[in-house]
Amino acid sequence: MSVTETEIIRVAARGDGVTADGRHAPFAAPGDMLADDGTLTPGPHHATPPCRHFPACGGCQLQHLDDATWGDFIVDRVASALAAQGLETEIRAPALSPPHTRRRATLHWEPAGRLGFTGEKSHAIVDLAECHVLAPELFALVAPLKRLLGRLRLKRRLDLHLTLADQGVDVLIIGALPEGLEAAEAVTDFAQRHALARVAFDEGYGAEVRWEPDAVTVTLGDVPVPLPPAAFLQATREGEAALVAAMQEAVAGAPTVADLFAGLGTFALTLPAKVYAAEGARDAILSLKAGAARAQRPVFTEHRDLYRRPLTTTELDRFAAVVLDPPRAGAREQAQALAESKVPVIGYVSCNPSSFARDAKMLVDGGYVLEWVQPVGQFRWSTHVELAARFTRADSQPR
Incomplete structure (x- = not known):
């Protein structure tokens, strides 16, 4: 039996490739050929995803497209x-x-030790071993933050807002408020070692700053503006x-x-x-x-x-x-x-x-x-x- 192939002509709003007759194929690019049995033959615009976490990680949906097709x-x-x-x-x-330029991101951590973006269409956390969208200054904190949060023995799933400010990385951890001298010393030591701009925690009543040696700013145009925790x-x-x-x-x-x-x-x-x-x-x-x-x-x-x-x-x-x-x-x-x-x-x-x-x-x-x-x-x-x-x-x- 001969196999009929149909060309992918565009990418739909959620990232699926679409043929002229309306068939959808996940992770397909224009120019790919879709067979009757669902087999996909890559075409000239089908890129090799650079990240090991694609497509499980929800941080990216279109790593299979070249830049021209993404545009x-x-x-x-x-x-x-x-x-x-x-x-x-x-x-x-x-x-x-370009890649490696995201200067703000919200990551997630759970007591099992995973830290990263949530999965595509899932609340499960993809434990980041690499990331091709985050600025290097943000990704460099992923492994150290995992160690810090493990040391603090926090029991709840947390959201971590990371922002690259003028003075360094601003970290806001939402969902917990560490207590005690040992925890305070651990946070201070962590902030000093990684030259952070600020560390704050929010248990639901507003951000409580635990480390901010200098007022944190972000320069807009040529004007340094005070940067509130997790500001847009x-x-x-x-x-x-x-x-x-x-x-x-x-x-x-x-x-x-x-x-x-x-x-x-x-x-x-x-x-x-x-x-x-x-x-x-x-x-x-x-x-x-x-x-x-x-x-x-x-x-x-x-x-x-x-x-x-x-x-x-x-x-x-x-x-x-x-x-x-x-x-x-x-x-x-x-x-x-x-x-x-x-x-x-x-x-x-x-x-x-x-x-x-x-x-x-x-x-x-x-x-x-x-x-x-x-x-x-x-x-x-x-x-x-x-x-x-x-x-x-x-x-x-x-x-």
Whole structure:
């Protein structure tokens, strides 16, 4: 009996390869050939996964793709989300972060001694012996942290937030609070030996710092900003640079800008304008305020929940441009107010193409033109897609 083979033509949103007739094949790349019996013959875009933990580890889903195909996957995700809303525009070549550049990650530890990411579609922990996405400074702590946590004899599964700050690695351990002199000495010795920026524990009542010889900061633009434990930070420096460049281009020439969902100031501190920055997380907006004041930047900050109290059209119309970078859920209420405003230019940063496309549809229906989208792949070999975009009103000029 002859065997019929069908070519994989694209990669679906969850990472499966798909044929023209709709058959799905796990870990298949465009150009692979799928036989009737499910056998897969690798094609020219099928890469050899570099990590021994793939595909069990949930940290990566697409190590079987070469960079060109991973980039095509990112563009397709954006185009498909826009098409679902009846939209299309220029989609630029994606900015891809290289391996070993993730500067923040959440790992997990269990008393049996395993420490790593959880498995794909599983709560089981993959014990990391190597990692091709983490920055070397973060991965270098995996084995030492396992030894420390074992020595502390903690009895619960823990989450570990690792962030590369200006002063070194910032470690926040959630789920336990070590007690006693021996534990305190062990933590201090560990922090000193590995030149950590900070070590904190959170048993559920907020972070309790056990080691912080110098105030921990992260530099955004050229401004050192106080870094709260586990604060949101763009995953890679390369990804941050791509998003910042896109927003600088999007609102170029605007003398006044509203930065909504401003966080620590990734965009507010890099725009050559007078900036109003609104953020719902109190720790983040206080850090931005302190950093801007110390650097004497013209940034006015407000602690404001933009879901419960989005800026009104009257407030928005005071600005020559708006930048917004909402969480994955998007900014439905704020986008509706923007759609009814007279703001000439909007720069939108998103980590979810679907919620972005929903909000983009509201803006376009309100009279805006979606000029371009810049996709960004910060999460190496992941199905996670980020983007930046520019909207303009055809009858408006920056004020």
